[in-house]
Amino acid sequence: MKVFFRLAFLMAASAAIPFMGQGQTEQTKSASVYNQHEVFDPSFFTSSGNMYRSASGVPGPAYWQNRADYEIHATLNEQDTTLSGEVTIHYLNNSPDSLRYLWLQIDQNLFHPNSRGAATTPVSGDRFDVKGYTKGGENIEQVEITYKGKTYPVKPVISDDRMQLQLPVTIRPKGDQIDVKVKYSFSIPRYGADRMGRLYTKNGVVYELAQWYPRMCVYDDIKGWNTLPYMGLGEFYLEYGDFDYYVTVPATMIVSGSGILQNPGEVLTKTQQERLKKAAGSDSTVTIVSEQEIGKADARPKTSGNLTWHFKMKNSRDIAWAASNAFIWDAARVNYPSGRKGLANAVYPVESNGVHRYGRATQYLKQSIEFYSRHYFEFPWDNATAVAGVALGMEYPGIVFCMYNIQDGNLFHDVTHEIGHNWFPMIVGTNERRFMWMDEGMNTFINSFASNWFNGGEYGDTSNRDIMQVSRVLKTSTDPLITAPENMGLRNYGEYYFKTAAGLKILRNVVLGPERFDYAFKQYVQTWAFKHPQPEDFFRFMNNAAGEDLNWFWKEWIYKTWQLDQAISEVRQVSDNPAEGCLISLVNKQRMAMPVIVRVTEQNGQVTNLRLPVEVWQRGPDWTFKVNTTTPVTKVELDPDHDLPDANLQNNVWSK
Template identity: 45%
Template sequence: MKQFTRTAVVLMLMSIFSYSGYAQEVIEDNQSDFGEFMDRSGNRFRSASGVPGEEYWQNEADYKIKATLDDENHRISGNVVLTYTNNSPQDLDFIWMHLEQNRFTPNSRGTLTTPISGNRYNGDVDGGYTISNLEAKVKRSTSSHYIISDTRMQVFFDKPVPANGGQATISMDFEYKIPEKGMDRMGRLDVEDGTIYAMAQWYPRAAVYDDVEGWNIEPYLGAGEFYLDYGNYDYEITAPYDHIVVGSGELQNPREVLSGTMRDRMDRASESDSAVFIVKPEEVKDMSLRAKNSGMLTWHFKMENTRDVAFASSKAFIWDAAKINLPGGKTAMAQSVYPQESAGREAWGRSTEYTKAAIENYSNMWYEFPYPVAVNVAAAVGGMEYPGLSFCGWQSEGESLWGVTDHEFGHNWFPMIVGTNERRYAWMDEGFNTFINHYSTQKFNNGEYASTLNQTRRMVGWFTSPSREGIDTYPDVTNLRNLGMTAYYKPAVGLLLLREYILGHERFDNAFRSYIETWAYKHPQPADFFNHMENVAGENLSWFWKGWFYGTGNIDIALEDVEEKDGNYIIELSNLGDMPMPVEMKLTYEDGSTEDLRLPVEIWQRGDTWSHLLETNKTLERVELDPDKIIPDINFSNDVWPKNIYKN
């Protein structure tokens, strides 16, 4: 550093003394609002720029499954062979697996933590796994030692699974009764022409071992969903000959399970932008369309680089399909299966149209759909998503059916492609998905249905409720009356504010697309998302993450007064809320002209008041904050000057 001269020292001292008289007027600054609120420093696994580190790793789980559906006794039985690859830097003496069907027992933790009054996550209590013939192999060693604890199973090895690429094979037989009420995620539905089986969480699944928590072994209680590794799936479903089976992934044996007529129709559907019937409504009971007239049929599916698979089976299915056009030039297939009770142009007759539009919208705006099919299944499930397949309410129609279809298929991006931990961070899949649903709905059929996400001021009642909870609240302990806001709407509004108000479309879209591409088929944590958005967008957003995502405070920016001074104007602003925000103003002049004025969020670093000098040779008639009403400011009565001419 350059040495101070005598003159410089004198001037500095004079400056200190001259301002000492104002020392008592110093206002405490708001720098704490702008500082880091969590440790987001990088390491060799996860970098500070929000990309995987040079030693990032995740394990792989590949499955071969053969299962048989017994529609007389509502049971499924089968065998699963898991090939587990340990890419971690630690040897593993055991692995944990999820047995989510054990939720449907009288003494499961989920059953015992369900309120007497019940909730959405009620389920049957006469189910649960029967596990047999387990073998866990590492090289030439074999173990049959395991412990089942509620919805988890710990499988031990005689020799550890070696680090950095070692493999183990775990095989077992399983059987259980298919629940009728599957916690609004899976189950069965009786309709006039048969039973619809919506099959999810239907096989023992490996838990995730990662660099953040080690084994992620939270029990399956209800609101918390899933966190799974990626792998390749090869699975076979043997069902009665008169059933139609649809599943995640690509059907491998159409000639064995589809008649020539059905295959011809499927070929036509693969080239059609409108739905083509594979099984028409009047053909549901026509067994001449089936590949066999008795016995059982085995449907064989494969899916690569996915975290899960689901399927549906019924003899009551109407079936239609259409082509999905993807931006890279490839195509996929949108399919829908539903019973007679759900048919009709105002109902499930438009399901394939909705599915196709949703997949195309998200592919064009964010990231290309990677799977060969997108299947919508009408079931006794309000709405639940799995890779390439969704269950939606069989009684939904019109705008309701569009909304649930668009939402569930949006989940293919979050968390199917971007593999977040839904058990802990529901907002990273439900909230992000609700956000992208907004733009898909705006685009569908030139706005046939309305999105309400941008009507943020209708949510003020919840934002000011004493019982509100934070976005970061653990989903299984969140008050169910708050879950819709904490997991879905508040995080979605947060992204809306970033795109429409704080960063703008170009900067936000660059960052959000980069986040999806960077973490596709990987396991990002909240800090990875925050870091990546900041680094690509070029903006320190700690104040926003802290206030909106990790707090329960509210926004209240006030326009206190406008004073004329020497032909110009001083605009007096206050931050009466709990978090800062940039300030957007619309200025209206006496001659009818208008001007937009934006002040950066940094005006609030020094305190809760700010004076802005507006230099103009015009007469100012009106000032309005947030003229497009994007931010959920909890008190819009102080958003306009003069106060007696407020206009909505």
């Protein structure tokens, strides 16, 4: 009982006497909407770790994912600009569930006049416009499955751009397999939602072929079948597997595709094969097909009929290719950290030729691959290609499509961004259709380092423009980053790129420091390579590998559109004696919390730089701290280098 009365007395006394660290008076407190209980929310994670996904953010001991291997035979029919093909999918069910039906994506149905994507395209159009293409859509001619050596016809149930196969058999869990064969065709759109299409040049059409075969939907431990429709902005979520594919095109065409060309002796001249061999040993760009050779008979093994190009790609989630009579072709060696060698290629029409255009594209590609391989994860495939065509910028494993008429810095940034996607999400296989920030934003983050490194910073930017841009955008933003792409405002989806990248910069430069952040981020990439991480996996991994509870940051940066406004509310010398130090009072006026960066200047010119952890805001919006001084303070400035997205810079400076 005496213990109780003593405790009660101490609690009453503490209510009457402020803590020394807070040291606030009614005069120094300022209006604020900040609520520390919102920010430091102990219930941030909605679920605990389990056998599939560990609480530490690594795949659990029972983690699984299914697999899809593809064999594809397709023919480009230039007379009517159609593609016809047959794909055989060898599907492996590693899940703990029995499967009575399968779901496939048939993305070309986006271009059907009655698709959901067409119906939800604004009247004014947008970058991913799919209206006006009356011949669009995928024609599924035949489907059959083979199970345990027996073949069955299947009538597909097609819903927009998804196709369900209701099976006459049951695919058993944990390793059972089935083969699916689909015969299909479609008309190639001229402008394929900025992902693919046809570019007309003076020497012929550049065909960019993507989403060109029926693909398995992902079946995972989070949603089961992932069947969100393809509607334009939201991209892709795909299983990994091996690809063995054959594309038949007019013999006069050059084809560049994901993976390794298997039959160069059949589709290239001896001269071109010799030049490729030279390029494989050269860090400088080597021309494989020059501008002067376009359309010349001796530049092709034959000039009539068709040729079939055969490619293979191992452990990929997708493939794409391009074909044209108009291609100039350059190549150079890629040097991987392990000592392995690869090949960077660029193919483009004469309209894109020149040192200010695609004449440097091979080097942009080569050196970007070398940078990302050295810092994050070695590029797992042997070659890659940059294609100049109709798509503004689009990425696929081992091949990227960039707009034909951009040049210099714009072209470099496009190439390094699109090939950067080979790390996010081609290697780290996130769900782009739900979490666009995890591929676009993480990629944009690593692009900034590649840009500052390339050729001594030729196209670099070491400023914090993206962070200041975020501070302006957050004033009107209504869509948090966790918003699915099809729910994001069409004027706002750029936030996936620069807000995510700015947030990761803040984590690296302000919250954790480069050493802890870089280690944790690289380990995340290597741990989840060729797997399917979810947002919580990333959050948990970074928390554990960096040794920091960052849930406050994930909540406010990814799930909210809160603003930051740190302000100086009072500066005063202790006892009016500079030798006793200076008390600086701050207020966090908006709902976001961040660490505090302070620069204090004294009358004698002494400058003191201080960093206070985010925990100063755990008990409320006001904080006072002491700075040791010897002469009067003449200036106090918050975040002098603009490392934080402060919404109001006017209250960041106090001067005498």
